[in-house]
Amino acid sequence: MTDLAIETHALVKRFGSTTAVAGVDLQVRTGTVYGVLGPNGAGKTTTIRMLATLLTPTAGTARVLGHDVVTEAPAVRSRVSLTGKLASVDDELTGRENLVLLGRLLGFSHRQATHRADELLDAFGLGEAATRDVRDYSGGMRRRLDIAASIIVTPDLLFLDEPTTGLDPRSRNQVWDIVRALVAGGTTVLLTTQYLEEADQLADRIAIIDHGRVIAEGTRAELKGSVGNGAVRVRLADPTRRPEAERQLALISGSEVLLEPDPAVLAVRVPDADRAGALVVDLAATGVAIEGFGFGQATLDEVFLALTGHPAEDTTDPTDPSDPNDPIDPNDPSDPAVPNDSSIPTEPVGTAPQEDVA
């Protein structure tokens, strides 16, 4: 028995002529959260469904908790739980009925199943909604019920397929808290997400997947480090002076200046914070009025963009700047979206422009 909860070799899944997963190698250590990050259609769900024995791989092998997902599927099923992308609960039933039903299917007696259901509903903040039909639940409540259903019997490995897609920030934080609690309790979690923020928050290791392939793998720090230097970002008081500032900054830094989508912001890659500070001072000395600036290591967004040439997220962006609960951590020095000057609105300046692609 190895300490690997998941081990895949050249895992492939084709649907007709479409290749959804094109040779994925994963090693997930027991007791960790592993994030599989990628845009819609990257092959995340297909991968998770193969690992949960719902799909048969076209080629390659996958072992989950030491068991082959094809030849030992029942052994895998008895030790994992899946929370799918679509909430896998019955709308017409109440929250309690949903959990009792699944408890019965896991082998509990009716009395045991009811007891377990109530225990879980209380712990997940659904005690008062227990006897209401699930169709009346909010998205966050439904998702929590879904996760509760996955841990009626505490699994050794939990698959979470995009657990917070479509949730409001508060519900998302609740789900994250639950995931952290599960991991603290010893469960291994494989999580897919299209939100870099989520992988950054939860995952010990991250695989970035695009077009069915793992294009990068490592810890958060490794991935962020892999795109090289951090960047200093400068916000100008007057956007019309950006061409001038760009010229000056290029002269001072001697490297390429990146123009952000925001017309008042420009950025340049620098090796360290000292150099960043000096740059800003030099730029201010040229007479360009600076409203604010920030420096940080690359974000996962930048890693993703650098690796794939396109942003990870589609229109359903959870880090929408109009969102009052924008999950930018003001205490996170690695987050370049955090300006040193509080007058700068915390816009996700970290979303690098297309020109950034090497």
Next chain:
Amino acid sequence: MSTTISESAVSEVAVRSVLASGQRPQAPAPGQAVRTFAWRAVLKIKHVPMQLFDVTAFPIMFTLLFTYLFGGALAGSPREYLQFLMPGIIVMNVVMITMYTGMALNTDISKGIFDRFRSLPIWRPAVLVGMLVTDTARYTVAIAVMLTLGTVLGFRPGGGPFGVLAAVALLLVFCFCLSWAWTVLGIKAQTPESVMQMSMTVLFPLTFASNVFVDPATMPGWVQAIVKVNPITHLADSSRALMHGEPVGSSVLWVLAWGAFLLVVFAPMTMRAYNRER
């Protein structure tokens, strides 16, 4: 109905405390799994009673319509016709209702709950068998409704209660077998609507091109040929003979043979489709 539900906070401590008590029980026996899925179907009927519409309102409508529209013309009086029609119209209605099995299954699958069921360590056909068992109960409701109505209208089966029960049992067995054809559709089709369209396309000609409404003697030869091999004809024949206490001949055997054929072909096909993926 108000849709706001109060929710309390999630505490990490609370979540961790419920983790500790998660002791894995023995996987359920197939029987318990089937019963649980049947219970799920019953709960759904409890929460959405409208689901019973198709096993109450439609059978009543059909019985009344055909009895009073055709009765006078075909048999001299509605009451006369009812003696001929009743066993057949029950067959036709219940066979029609079987198509909802495929639709319900398709809806379930599209909602994602099937992924959870399929990732459970249970006897795999349990989901489908549980569903079909509950459907059989629904068919029984429809039959009871129609028999009650028929009796009120003047249907007097000569075979007595045992004859009627035998006819009902045969019909239920056949429908259980036929339903597996719809479960294949339910798993493979893209939408519930397409399941309905496809099953209607089969069921309409199947039920009408039979001897449910009239004696096929006046039909053109080629239609008679079709009607003669139609399993619904055999089923209606058996049903009539059993209910009226007349000799059943070979019709019951034909019905059982058809049922066995449908089961042997479609049940494995369903399980293959179910075990595979969409």
